[in-house]
Amino acid sequence: MNKIKLIFLCFPFFGYAQVTTIPDSNFELALVNLGLDNMVDGFVLNSRIDTLTSLIVPACNIQSLVGIAAFQSLTYLDCSSNNMDTLSLTNNYLSYLDCSDNQLIEIDISSHLNLQTFKCSYNEFIEIDVSPNTSLLYFECTKNKLTALDISNNIFLTELWCNDNNLSDLDVAGIDMYVLVCDNNQLTTIDNLSDNISLKHLSCSGNDIASLLLLAHPQLNWLSCSENQLFQLDISNQLNLNYLFTWGNSSLNCINVVDVSLANATWSVWNGQSGNIDGHHYFSASCILSSTFQVKDNKRLSSILNLKGQQSRIIKNKPLFYKYNDGIVEQKIILE
16 A cells, blocks of 8 residues: 555656746747647646757747757757847757847857857847857848957858947958858958958948958959948959949049949949949049058058968069058059
8 A cells, every 4th residue: 555655646746757847828839839739838748849859939929938948859949039038048959040039138059069050130139159159151140239249260151141230340261151241330341351252242331441352252243332431442353243332432433343334334323212333433444543541650561462362472563452450452563
């Protein structure tokens, strides 16, 4: 009889150990709608979730994902467009995470070493550490409050969307991206852009960039550099360029191209709603690079590039690009 009582007393504990608490009723309702739970009662059976690899719960009015730690096999998580201000994923090992359009102020993704896609746009992040995520391919952090972004460890990155933040510096050294979108920041230059030789889409409008060196980017198909401080622009090496936006650069006059007639036929003056260039911009195959800019007292040479955008030493009697710490790029020929 005592043995029977012992078994009976232990049975409730055994049953409880097989469930996970889900405090947020909207989170649990989403699980019910996905067929992972039967009713909203604050619990979900572990047997229904512990082998689940993908969870897609956007726009479900979720405030908390407490309980997500029990989803131990999860590799794909979309919890975008909810109302979360915290998100703990330290017990998960994701390759895809979309937590965009929430109210998050911080996130720890250091355990997600296999993370390849990370979308966290439209939150309240001041900083994001992606240095442990060396497998990252796609990173989207648009419309946050970032003042700095270190992607030096993310050498396999192919797309970066970091527009509409407060970035004053962006270094893309050692990375060969296809897409770089960094509009509406406070950038004066994009450091080591020439490393990204496969670049096809560059959008850097709404910054304070004075010069863009694009000789290393022959595959460029899209260039948006409106509303900057450009005083020169050479797109003669961009034979695949189909989209160009340069309006809002008052110091820019001549745009260097290979085919002037084709450029004039393809791109029109910006009229406030559509168009590509300012009214004072014109295309030429022989622009003279301007040197009429104010030289700062602390101006220092930061690098020298050849016509292919590669690092070079000073070579006399050959045209080279001299890049300075203030973002200015000069083309010079030093004669013997």
